[in-house]
Amino acid sequence: MKFFTNKIRYSILVGLAAYGTYKLIFDIIGIGFTLQNCHLSSEGTIAMICYLFGLS
Template identity: 80%
Template sequence: MKFSTTKVRFSILAGLAAYGTYRLVFDIIGVGTALQNCHLSSEGTINVICYLFGLS
């Protein structure tokens, strides 16, 4: 069996792409939750997000 670095490289890239997609989905869900709770928080990153979307 011949060892190929190309297959290893592509599997690492596929893993990074899957991880990036996973993080992106949860970041979008987090922003959506923050926008629904703008009236509850007045500090930190949630306040900045609410300000950017005009909900503060």
């Protein structure tokens, strides 16, 4: 039974790591897209990101 429990635990950890990597990649893509379109928006989080990168 211990082997089965460890296998489930590692499967959950691998799943969380894969999800985190997936989410991080799409966040980076989203920030890149936002930086290309700074001139289209001047409100909220997009404006802050543009300001931080000096594109406002």
